[in-house]
Amino acid sequence: MEVEIRLEPHRQEPKVVILAGEESEELLRLAESLRSLAMGPIPVNRGEEKLLLPQGEFLRFYTDGKGVSAQTAQEVYGVHLRLYELEERLDQTGFVRISNSEIINLDRVTAVDLSLSGTICMTLDGAVKSYVSRRYVKKIKETLNLGRRSQNEKR
C-alpha cells in the first residue's frame, strides 16, 4: 500500500483520502481505524471488567492520589492512562485541562461561578463541581475559541 503525505499550510484538521479499485472489508476497517484515531473511545475499568466508552459520555478525568478516574453522568471508572496521555487522545476542541489534576468535557459544563476568594468553579451536568486553576484559564479560552471557529467553519 502506497502512503503519500501532502502538506497544506492553511489546513487545520488532517484529511485522509483512500484511493482503491473496489470496496472491501479491510478498506472499511482501515477507514474506521483512521477515524477512531482522533475521536476514539476511551478504555476504562469497572472492577475487573474492561470497557470502551465513547468520549462524549465522559464528564471529566481526574487524579485523586490513587490513580486516574473517569466520571460519566452515571458512575466513576478507573483509567490506566495518565492525564497527559488522555489529553493527546481526547478531542482537542471538546476536552480541556482545567488544573494539574483534571480534564473536563466542555460540552457538559452547565455553570461557571466565581467565589469571593477568586476560585472559579465549573458545574458539569448540573451536579459535579470542578475547580479551575487560574493558570489554565488562558488555555481554556483558547480551546473554546478554537471550538467556536471550527463549528463556524462546519456551518
Place this chain on the structure above:
Amino acid sequence: MRRDKRVWLVRVLAGGVLGVLAGALFFFYTEGSQEMSPAVYGLCAALGGAAGIATLPFADDGRSLLLHSGIHFAVTSFLFLLLAAQLWSWEDWKVLLVLEGMLALLYALVWLGRWIGWYMEVVQLRTLLGLDAGPSPLKWRETLPYLPFVLLLCDCLPLLLYWMDDRVNQGSFIYIPVLSGMLLPFMLLPVGGFFAGLSLGKRQGVCPLYPAACLVCYLPMLYVTSSARLFHCFMAAVPALTGNVLGWMYRRAVPKRRTSR
C-alpha cells in the same frame, strides 16, 4: 520552580531600589535638607521589595491565594507602620492608625479591582460556553432598582425629619431632635435598611453594594443636619447587610425544601 524564585528575587530587588529612591525623594520633599537615617533607608527598601511582589499572590487560587495575600498584607502593614513611626512618632498613634487604615483601604481596592478582572474572565468563559452571562460585577445592576429607596431612606427622610424637629422645637429653650436624633437612627434606618436588604437578598442574593450605598448615602447628612452622627451610617448599613444576607440564606434554603419533598 527555579524560574519562580528568580522572578521573586528580581522583583524584590527592583522594588527595593525603587523604594529607596521613592523614600529619598519623599524625604527630600517633606524634610528638606535633612538626611534619612539608615533605619528609614532599610524600611523603604523593605517596603519597596514587598510592593514589588504584591501581585504575585494573585497567581494562586482559593486558600493559598488568601493565605499568601494575607501574609503579604501583614508584612507590608508592619513595615509601613515602622516607617510611619520613624517619620512621625509612636505618640501620634492616631495618625499611624489613619495611615494603616488607608493602606488597608488601598489593599481592599486592589483586591476589588482584581476580583472584578476575574469576574470579567468568568463572564467571557460563560459567553464562550454559550451559557447565560450571569449577574453584573458585584451585582451593581441588580442593586440599582433599590437605589431610589436608599436615597429616600438615607437622604430624604432625615432631611424631612430634621425639618419637622426644627419646626417642633422652634421657640423652645432645649432642642430635642426626637424624630431625626432618636426615631430615625434607632428605628427607621435599621428597620428600613433591614427589610429592603431582605427583599433584595431574596431576589438577587448577596449584593455588597446595597449596604455600602446605605452608608455612603447617609454621609452627606453629617454636613447638612446637626442631629446626624457618624454612627447613624452604620445604623443603616449594618441592618441592611444583615437583611441582605438573611434574604440570601432564605433564597438558598427554599429550593432545598422544595427538592426534599
